Amino acid sequence: MRIIAVLILSSLVLSGAVRAQPIGEADMLRHIEILASDAFEGRDPGTAGENKTVNYIATQWTAANLQPAGDSDSWYAPVALVERVPESYRIKFVGDDSGKTVRLRRSEIILRGREPSFQQNAIPVVFAGYAALDDGQDGSSVAGKLVLLPRTEPKGHNDLPDYRDRRLQLIENGAIGVISIVNNQNRWKRFRRFYERGSTMLADPESHGAFEGLISFDQFTRLAEVSGLDAQKLLADRATSAVIELGLSADAKAKTRLHSYTSHNVVGKIAGRNPESGAILFMGHWDHLGFCRAKDPKNPDKDRICNGAVDNASGISLLIEAAKRLSGEDHDRDIYFLATTAEEKGLLGARAFLHRPPVALEQIAAVFNVDTVALSDDKRKIAIVGLGETELDKDLEIVAAQEGREIDRSGKADAYLKRQDGYVFLERNIPAFMITSAFADNMRLKAFLNGAYHDVSDEVNDTLVLTGAAADANFHVALGRYFASTATYRGKATSGAPDN
Ligand SMILES: [Zn+2]
Structure with missing residues (x-):
């Protein structure tokens, strides 16, 4: 013992x-x-x-x-x-009443698909503000639609739901795609460059629509004009209720390179x-x-x-x-x-x-x-x-x-x-x-x-x-x-x- x-x-x-x-x-x-x-x-x-x-x-x-x-x-x-790298894409917006068409070039918008190949025409387009969706009221208003969503909250409003949460909520409610508006035009080039290079994400398909992308504030202004709306006002209104019909439809096409590991x-x-x-x-x-x-050939x-x-x-x-x-x-x-x-x-x-x-x-x-x-x-x-x-x-x-x-x-x-x-x-x-x-x-x-x-x-x-x-x-x-x-x-x- x-x-x-x-x-x-x-x-x-x-x-x-x-x-x-x-x-x-x-x-x-x-x-x-x-x-x-x-x-x-x-x-x-x-x-x-x-x-x-x-x-x-x-x-x-x-x-x-x-x-x-x-x-x-x-x-x-x-x-x-999964890493997704945009390869080629094309999108055109048409005003439902006016028939007016806006085509966006590679420098003005960027798109990527969830799958290597995406194509769909006549997708209804809506704008979603900073507020959280009211699932009961707004859920159906985004299903099957393309949503334009501000990327960043207005300054001094950290109380608003996070962009990531707002985006996810739209997908969960059936949005087919989300294109984020880069509110700050100065940031546009940098955001686009990052996006072009490709992004790695968790390979859970539930958190992504069929396609997504970024649009510059200037180009969003063009789209809002076709709808007879003021882009500045839409983005400034922090209380903007969840979803606004834009009276636009989109024809979109995207080829995306996927690398899963x-x-x-x-x-x-x-x-x-x-x-x-x-x-x-x-x-x-x-x-x-x-x-x-990158490798420097000289050195x-x-x-x-x-x-x-x-x-x-x-x-x-x-x-x-x-x-x-x-x-x-x-x-x-x-x-x-x-x-x-x-x-x-x-x-x-x-x-x-x-x-x-x-x-x-x-x-x-x-x-x-x-x-x-x-x-x-x-x-x-x-x-x-x-x-x-x-x-x-x-x-x-x-x-x-x-x-x-x-x-x-x-x-x-x-x-x-x-x-x-x-x-x-x-x-x-x-x-x-x-x-x-x-x-x-x-x-x-x-x-x-x-x-x-x-x-x-x-x-x-x-x-x-x-x-x-x-x-x-x-x-x-x-x-x-x-x-x-x-x-x-x-x-x-x-x-x-x-x-x-
Ligand atoms: Zn680090």
């Missing part, structure tokens, strides 16, 4: 000693050096670089004693993606002793931009790889090290670790996770997304993207105070709310945060965004600052301990009487 007790005690001490070791800069650097090495080719989804990346993460999490929580007991959850999220977990009490989730995107520059050896050391090898490194510290400890809640794909293509891996989560979404008590942590040398200050969005601020304040961290109250980090994987959880009312010293260090963040960000120079070199990143990693371990414990975090405040 005594011997066993001693053995247990000494092994506890031993493993305790390993775990108690705080995460240091060298721990962080080790994984960043590998993930951001040229051998990983910039971690582009669907490439050899992906295979190396997801294998590396799975190997590290295996070593950390996590359990695989992807599909069929593996580490991987497949994410079906499968990428993967990597998912692991630490089983809690009381999983009914819910789960918490740590996440970060593993993907980056791959070969992000074939020139660096073309966007290695993504800061964005986001640093975040993955944090997830690996935090997993090592948290596993083997006892927690009440399950702790999930998720490395997402295709964040750079529009938070696609995170969205795919929500479509097929390994745990019921209402069970997820808190989400911590980790992105771009290796910038600051400040171990004290942290920015919390998502502050003020949920009821968890008080708890974050407790952990911050306990860990000697000071929360940045400038609100500057709010600008990144919708640009990070955690946002798709917030959209589903799941508390999600991105907490980092990097976003509290405005000088360094700005310098990064204006410099190495999405550039070949985001690589391991002397400018990599890991002081804040290591401190952030330890902070995430503390967050894990706090939020996975029912003693410290009791869970969502339940509101008195059930609603009936």
